[in-house]
Each structure stands twice: as C-alpha cells, then as structure tokens.
Amino acid sequence: MQSVPDRLDDLPYAHLLVPHSGPLRGDRYDTVRFEGPLEVVSAGGGSFLECAFTGTELSGARLRQTRFNEVWVQGSRWVAVDCAESEWQDAGLVSTVLAGLTAYGSAVRRVVLRQCKLEAVNLRGAVLRDVVFEDCLLRDVDFGEAKLTDVSFPGSTLEEVRLSGAVLKQADFRGARSLGLTDGPHGLRGAILGSAQLFELAPQFAQALGITVKD
Template sequence: MPVPVPRTLSELPYAAHLTPFQGSLGRESDLDGVRLDGESFDGVDGGSVRFTESALSSVTFTGGRMRRGRFNEVWMHTVRFVATDLVETAWMDTEVIAGSLAGLELFSAEMNRVTFHHCKLDSVNLRASTLRNVSFVDCLLRDVDFAGARLDRVAFPGSTLEEARFARARMTGVDLRTAARLGIVDGAESLRGATISTVQMMDFAPVFAQALGITVADR
C-alpha cells in the first residue's frame, strides 16, 4: 500500500470555490465549501453537523458535541479536538494534517478513505468503529482504544503505538509492518488478519504466548 502524501490547501480540487466561514456553528449546520481559519469553538452543540468540501486551518474544538456529524471531503490542518463528543460521526475522503486529538469519544464512528498525517492521538475512544482504507502516517497513537472495531485495509506507516487496545477487534488487510513501534497492551489475539514483520513477530512472541495461555520456560 503506497504511503499517502499530504496535500496543501491549493492542491484541493475545490480550493478555488471555498468561501470564508460566517455565522455560527450549531445543530444540523450544513457547511458546504467553506474555509475556517483560526476559529475556536468551546462547548459547541453541533450535533449532526455536516462539513462538505471544506477546509479547516488552525481550528480548535474544545468540549462540546458533534455527535452524528459528517465530514465528507474535508481537509484539516493543525486542527485540535479536545474532549469532544464525536460519537457515530462519519468521515469520508478526509485528510487530517498535523492535528491533535485528545480525550475524544469517537466510538461507533465510520471512516472511509481517511488519512492522518503527523497527528497526535491521545486517549481516543474508537471502540466499535469501522475503519476502511484509513492510514495513520508518522503519527503518535497513545492509549487509543480500537476494542470491538472493524479495521479493513488500515495501515500505520512510520507511526508509534503506545498502550493501544485491540480486544475483540476484527481485521482484514491491516498492515502493521512499517509502524515505528507497536505498543499493544490488550488484544494481541485479535491481530488475526493483520500483517507484521519478522522482527515484530520476535518482539511480540511473549505477548502472543500470554494471549494463548502458553508458559515459556527453559527448565
């Protein structure tokens, strides 16, 4: 799987049609072809909000609810989500560059053709989510919970995973070979359907043995 290259704002096919964001962000807001730059939203109630062919630069979301929101063909650069409710959101053809996602509720989300470049994900709950054709490129994933999630053609090139959880996850075509580090604390038995390197296999031998109930002893 080729490693995706982040695009600049000018490279977006809809860049020439973007208009500056005006007004407010609320429930069921429909933002089509807008550019948000330097905006800050604190505790916003944006349930079922829809972003389509839009660009967000240096935008911060703190707290608030965007449950069941939709991000369709959205480009995000240096965007921060902190303790935001993004449960059951849908992400399609979206690119997140140099973003920070911390303390997020993202469970039961659906992501298709989404790429994270140079992002930091800290304490993100992706339980029971569906990820298809998703790449985490040169990212840091700390305490990210994929328990019960479905991962289909997901890759982690250059990324570091710390205290990742995959209990009861289902994987198809997941590529972990090029991850910089695989720190998995739960769910090693759920890596069926993933591809790892020989070196990673050696590093994971004790974890796999524990998951299978095998005692390793020389005497």
Template sequence: MTDLPYASHLQAEDGTLRQGDQFDVVLFEEVSFDGVRAGNARFTESAFTGVDFGNAQLRHGRFNDVWLDNCRMNGTDFAQTTWLDAEFGTTVLAGTALFDSTMRRADFFGCKLVGTNLRNADLRDVTFTNCVLQDVDFGEAELTNVAFPGSRIDALHFDGVKAENVDFRGASEIDIRSGFDSLKGVRINKVQLLQLSHAFALALGVTVDG
C-alpha cells in the same frame, strides 16, 4: 490546501456552529468551537485549519471530502460521525470520542492520537502515516485495509476487533496492550514479532524462564 480541487471556491466562515448546520465549500481558519453543541452538522468539500474543537459535541455529524490541518480535538465528542474522503494533518486527538463512527478513505499525517476512543468504529481504507497512537482503543471495531506506515504505536487496545488486511509492518514501534486473540487478519514483520513476543507469551499464559 491549494492542492484541494475546491480550494479556489472556499468561502471563509466566522466560526459560528449550531445544531444541524450544513456547510458546503467553506473554510474555518483559526477559530474556536470549544464547548459548542452542534450535533448532526454536515460539512462537504470544506477545510479546517488551526481550529480548536476542544470539548465540542458534534455527534452524528457528517464530513464529506474535508481537509483538517493543525487542529485540536481535545475531549471532543465525534461519536457516531461519518467521514468520507477526509485528510487530517498534524492534528491532535486527545481523549476524543469516535466510537460507533464510520471512516472511508481517511488519511492521518503526523497526527497524535492519545486516549482516542474508536470502539465499534468501522474503518475502511484508512492510513495513519508518521503518527503517534497512544492508548488508542479499537475495541469491537471493524478494520479493513488499514495501515500505519512510520507510526509509533503504544498501548493499543485491540479487543474484539474484526481485522482484514490490517498492516502494522511499516510502524516504527508497536505495543499492543490487549486483544491478542483478535489479531487474525493483521500483518506484522519479524522485528515486531520479537517486540511483541513477551506480550504474546503473557496473553497465552506461557512462562518464559531462562
């Protein structure tokens, strides 16, 4: 956090969060937003460390130049939110709703995404580094300049995705559950092609025998 250009200006907040709140250059540390209803909240140049967002509702929120570390977003409703220049570190997003959201220049490091709903989201210049993505749904999303270096991808849903320069080549493992007809604009390596060959055959109705 000391590397943040605004780190020396951060002011600690007590964790109170309400509908439409606006925060500039604040620090939320080891606080719980479990179950809060705070739609349309705005956060600019702010940091979250050890924060529990469990079952919170923050729809239509806006997060500009934010840093999140070791946070828990289990069952959190972040639908229709906007994230610009966001960094997520060792954060868990389990059953998290991010559908209809927009992300620009967002980086995920060592995060775990399980059952995360990113349907109809718009991701541009987003990187998932050394993450685990399990049963993540990108259905109908738009992905541009998205990469997954060192990440393990299991049961990915890719139905109706519009992809441009989506790079899976650095992923350590990859398993795509659905949406094989939406892989135009995606890059994989030769090993991944072999890993996915059986699923490709099933999707095309090809029987491999012998």
C-alpha cells in the same frame, strides 16, 4: 495510499472556499473554510462537504452524528470533542492533535491521517476501511470491538493501544515503529506483521499460549 495535500492551495476545491464566521451549528456546510478558535452551538447532525479546517481549535464541542465528506483538517487541535457515530469519508488530517476525542460507533472510510497525534481517543465499535495512519502517534487509543479493514500504520508509534474484541482484515502493522498493545497479542488475529515485529512479540505470544521458553 490516498493522496492528501499538505497545502491548502493544493486542494481541488481551494478556489471555491469561502470563509466562515459565527458559531458552528448543525447545518450543511459546502466549500467553507474554518480558521482559528471555533464556537459550537448544537452542531450535532450537521454535514461538511469539501470544507477545510486550518489552525482550528475546538474544545468540548458536541458533533455527534456529523458527516465529514471530502474535508481537510490541518494544523488543528480538537480536545474533548464528541464525534460519536459520525461519518468520515475521503478526508485528510495533517499535523493535527486529537485529544480526548470520542468517536465510538463512527464510520471512517478512505481517510488519511498524517503526522497527527491521537491521545485518549475512543473508537470503540467504529468501522474503519481504507484508513492510513502515517507517521502518527497513537497513545491510549481504543479500537475495542471495532472493525479494521485495509488499515495501515506506516511510520506510526502505538502506545497503550487497545484491540480487544476488534475484527481485523488486512490490517497492516508492518510499517509501525512500535506496537504498544495493552491487550498483548490477543487482538491481533487477522493482522499483518513483519518478521521483526513477530520476534518482538514472541514473549507475549508464548505467555498467551502458556509456553515456557528455556535455553
């Protein structure tokens, strides 16, 4: 599992960070620290390299086709943010709320989300590789038609999660606390499950195969 610090001071580039002022624009930001409520002015297509977002609040922001490389997001709340077709790489999100986030068609690689809440998040058609959802709540998250490779969910709770049409390869659900899948077992082809989870899902598998179980 990729190591992601819980404290700002533990970031390898913490001493280089400079505070940001003014609205966000579609520019290149390198070693910048963002705090508190953020105003966004046409920030789509921008890039963030070795940046930290601490306690930030974003609402209704448009960040399409934005690149987030080696960024750290902590204690933040992003609501109705449009991150469609964005790129996330070598990033960490800690104790952050993502609600109504649009991220379809995005590329997410080597990213850890720890103790985050994802609600009504659209990841349709996204490509996720080496992604860890650790102790997270995923509610009404849509992975439809997405590609999940080496993705894991240790300690996470899944509620109303959709996997319809998703392609799973080494997608490890064994550590998840619960598997609330709206599509039933149909989207789990290629997944790794624990025996207890398989037993829990047995009635849904039987129904999908048209099997009647009677004692």
